[in-house]
Amino acid sequence: MPSKTIPTIWAVGDIQGCCNALETLLEHPEIQQDPDAQFWFAGDLINRGPQSLRTLRTIMALGDRAVCVLGNHDLHLLAVYAGIRRENKSDTIDEILQDPDVENIIDWLRHRPLAHYAHQHLMVHAGVMAKWDVKKTLKLAGEISEALRSKNWKKYLQKMYGNEPNRWRDSLTGAKRRRVIVNALTRMRMCFPDGSMEFGSKDAPSSVSKRDNLLPWFELPDRKTEKTTIVFGHWSTLGLMVRKHLIALDTGCVWGGKLSAIRLSDRKLVQIECMGNKK
Secondary structure, eight states: OOOTTSOOEEEEOOOTTOHHHHHHHHTOHHHHTOTTOEEEEOSOOSSSSSOHHHHHHHHHHTGGGEEEOOOHHHHHHHHHHTTSSOOOTTOOOHHHHTSTTHHHHHHHHHTSOSEEEETTEEEESSOOOTTOOHHHHHHHHHHHHHHHTSTTHHHHHHTSOSSOOOSOOTTOOHHHHHHHHHHHHHTOOEEOTTSOEEOSOOSOGGGSOGGGOOEEGGGSTTOTTTTSEEEEOOOTTTOOEEETTEEEOOOBGGGTSEEEEEETTTTEEEEEEOOOSOO
């Protein structure tokens, strides 16, 4: 039985527009047992999969039962809508951009956070820098949320892209500060031992040569959130990883893998096979 100390919360990995799998997940008997269950979505709700618009509508229809953090693909949609970036050949966001309700959808996305904390669990899309504790992570994520929710959000977003600086310093200000925060929370995988981010490696940690002197962000020494349970996605080659204080949930549904959900109270796992590319 689920613990009484944590309400029924299912944390869900990267959907990336695979709404068939999401709908099957929501109808799973284990999940249907609690009609009031909350769902924590770890970012990358859309893109690459065939049903990006339907995915957003499905999640938005959950109302307060859905808690979502923004991933890099979600930010990409905002940037394309704002005219900051162009669509990539592999993007599947055009149906969102052409939808009559696109303005409301974009406004909904802009009001999602980059970090969420409740019941001793911290959810982000990619990772947390070693020097940040929970309080600091939420504060810094809040700075980005404030920018995205402002009237000048397009101007702020335009300056958030880039790989430099790749290391956190408290003295950072303006666009450079926001860029590091966004990159850590939505793009980070591997880091150098000094905590600086390396953006070229997308493979599993075991595939990265030791000569590269790289570590997964969650294995950096003296990480201030090492005793906080962090829920994240973003890293399909890492796959499912469930440790005492780490839950990685990107199991590559869009790449033919599975959509994974875990109940936070007891670590019950539900996985849905990729539904293919049918619209």
